[in-house]
Amino acid sequence: MKKLINEPDAVVDEMLEGMVAAHPGLRRLEGTEVVVRADAPVEGKVGIVTGGGSGHEPTHAGYIGDGMLDGAAAGEVFTSPTADQLSEMIQACDGGEGVFCVVKNYEGDVMNFETAIEMAEMEADTDVEYVVVDDDVAVEDSLYTSGRRGVAGTIFVHKVAGAMAHRGADLAEIERVAEKANDRVGTMGTALTSCVTPEKGEPTFDLGEDEIELGIGIHGEPGTERTEVMSADEITDHLAEAVLEDLDPAEGAEVATIVNGMGGTPLMELYVVNRRLQELLEDRGLETWNARVGDYMTSLDMMGCSITVLELDDELKELLAAPAETPGLTVTEG
Amino acid sequence: MKKLINEPDAVVDEMLEGMVAAHPGLRRLEGTEVVVRADAPVEGKVGIVTGGGSGHEPTHAGYIGDGMLDGAAAGEVFTSPTADQLSEMIQACDGGEGVFCVVKNYEGDVMNFETAIEMAEMEADTDVEYVVVDDDVAVEDSLYTSGRRGVAGTIFVHKVAGAMAHRGADLAEIERVAEKANDRVGTMGTALTSCVTPEKGEPTFDLGEDEIELGIGIHGEPGTERTEVMSADEITDHLAEAVLEDLDPAEGAEVATIVNGMGGTPLMELYVVNRRLQELLEDRGLETWNARVGDYMTSLDMMGCSITVLELDDELKELLAAPAETPGLTVTEG
Missing domain, CATH: 3.30.1180.20 (Dihydroxyacetone kinase; domain 2)
Structure with missing residues (x-):
């Protein structure tokens, strides 16, 4: 199989470089696979973040920008980002009003986000809430997943959470609309x-x-x-x-x-x-x-x-x- | 080879139906494979149109909208639209200031556009000018083409011609910037x-x-x-x-x-x-x-x-x- 890549183990790093080079509104946190808004953290606004394995582009970092996400952590291809990098992202996107995480329902993602949230709360006293998106109606308890998987419906959750944060809502209000979108x-x-x-x-x-x-x-x-x-x-x-x-x-x-x-x-x-x-x-x-x-x-x-x-x-x-x-x-x- | 299609000979028709259903700003001219702005013709503005074979989406109709194209004619897959349909498109996009055509350099496209322009001039007294885009540096005189082929650089020509028309420029000014973009x-x-x-x-x-x-x-x-x-x-x-x-x-x-x-x-x-x-x-x-x-x-x-x-x-x-x-x-x- 032929691909437009160099070394397979460099593909995530090189993709992120190419993204940041194309989109001046994006910035990479040095030494990580985390991409944030160039102007992050935005003071006085809840930060909206997500993350997950690479290979789903434009998910995840492609939805960073005004009115949607503040940050996105990229794992290796089809592999969850580490809790360390997720925590670093959460802290980098806290503009004083806390951070809301949109997590797709895969065991690794959920586990690493939960650990990262504890780390951010402990290390930086960051207020964090999250939603676990599980929109895939096909199967319960699949490979990598207890319950239903999180798939393309997540885009709607990014959008409503991002719009709510943009208009100055607090963490609880954002959680409410994100849960509502996921339910529907x-x-x-x-x-x-x-x-x-x-x-x-x-x-x-x-x-x-x-x-x-x-x-x-x-x-x-x-x-x-x-x-x-x-x-x-x-x-x-x-x-x-x-x-x-x-x-x-x-x-x-x-x-x-x-x-x-x-x-x-x-x-x-x-x-x-x-x-x-x-x-x-x-x-x-x-x-x-x-x-x-x-x-x-x-x-x-x-x-x-x-x-x-x-x-x-x-x-x-x-x-x-x-x-x-x-x-x-x-x-x-x- | 597997494809998400029904009958192969229905694919262009069904694709256009699906496009118009997704984008309320687009309208299909009845009985044709021509898509125009829903509000075409825009009075007092030069209409910008293009066309060519299908299979290059979002080229061509995907660039219809405010600040870019007014119309796009879809041929069968990899086949030029007919002169009849091109002429119908040109006439439907004339808001009184004439129509400018962006033509990619393929023999069938150029020939059918030239015939269509004569038809529109004769039938409706429409003022028409056009540019032939030939940005592909790879080869001269390829299959289907004398000279260089017109490829993705055409998007820039759509954009500058569309912006120029939007600000009220006349046909000659639009032709000048389209030729300049093609030259560069x-x-x-x-x-x-x-x-x-x-x-x-x-x-x-x-x-x-x-x-x-x-x-x-x-x-x-x-x-x-x-x-x-x-x-x-x-x-x-x-x-x-x-x-x-x-x-x-x-x-x-x-x-x-x-x-x-x-x-x-x-x-x-x-x-x-x-x-x-x-x-x-x-x-x-x-x-x-x-x-x-x-x-x-x-x-x-x-x-x-x-x-x-x-x-x-x-x-x-x-x-x-x-x-x-x-x-x-x-x-x-x-």
Whole structure:
């Protein structure tokens, strides 16, 4: 397998250098794989941070900027960041009002964040709260995870927490909206091909030429089933129906959606999926207020996509519509 | 090869439906594969339009919006739009000040645009001017092309022409800045794998497991050479040096750059390329004013990237910095 990399063990370091070189609003904490806003800490605002394994770009550091994240810690590919680096990030993003962490539900991430939070509280007396995002409706208790996994719905949690912090809310208010978004969002994904890690250089799992995997995790963790190749419409129906069954949105509810690419699928195909998704939502009497299509949380070079549906209320809509400017997501005024 | 599509011959139609469903600022001209601004034509402003084969998303319709394009015509995959549809687009985007067309240098595109322009002039008395973009420094007289090919540098031409029209410039002024941007931009690409068209379902060209192709075109047209797999830094040096040799920028010049993904390469790898590119430009005494990294002009699911360098002057900088809001590129005030 061919990749645009140098030494596999340098890929995270070199990627972060390339990100910071492209985006002047980002700064790397020296000697770490932590990226923060260039002007961090922002005085008088709760800092919003996240972190996790690399290989999911633009997740995580791609959502740093005004109205979203203050910091993101990058682990090695598909590996949690260390508690030391997470603690350093938390302390670097505390502008006096405390720090809120958005943690995806993987055992290593949760454990290292919990340790890091204790360290930051002990070492710097930082007030910290956190949410554990578990939007993947496919499976419970997967590889690396007790309970449900945290996947692309996390982008919505970043957005609402970031907007809430930007308008001056305190930790408790931010925790409330982050929990609300997590309660009201569901995601399910599919893989057409396996991802290939730089280290291993070959597929993480075997998938036949005529097979796809439904319910796949973003590290290639097993999903719900393997089936024969299906059409885009059939796949969309399968994913969207599983999400809606879990979410059970109110009749006539407004929703925000993401058709998320896994890294190796072209935008053309994601739009084909979005066409069917929007048709299906309309048939169900749901109203799409905002539809995102693109690579938001990838799995290296995996071909495939995930579908995310968030059931809105007025507060969530207002927070999603608030301006944000980051490398991976921009929302403009009005 | 597996793809998220339904019938191969429906893919362009379904992609356009999915785009328009995602982006309320876009509208499809009924019965065509033409997408325009929802509010087209904008009275009192020169309309900026483009078009070309599908499979390069977000090119072309992804750059429709305030400050960039008014319309984009989609051909079948890797096939020029018809003169009829191009003419319909031109007429739909004329708000009384005429229409400016950004044409990439492929024989079919140029021929069909020239015919369409004659049709629009005859049928609707529309004033039309155009630029033929030919930024690819790799080869002259390739498959489908006399002279150099038009590739990712076209994004800069869209941006400066769109900004100029937005501020009320006339056709001649827009033509001048579009020609200037085209004169000062160079691009070169590489493929790690072939693209796979929906129609054919197998690789367009054969590339060995240990081979890459330098100077590749965005339809898989032959490049300058095939070599053994190289590191990201070696590839970056090769591409950037070819571009700089052709461009021959002034000592100490300011530049804008794009590391463009071909569709199947993850963002992680594009940032690794950007790291080396910025290092090399600094070593050459050039100053990067703005660096873009992402999928701007793709080649279906091809793995690989291209590097674009634009030599700036004050006018081009001002036009690139002007606000724009499109699905594929957003520039915010300040």
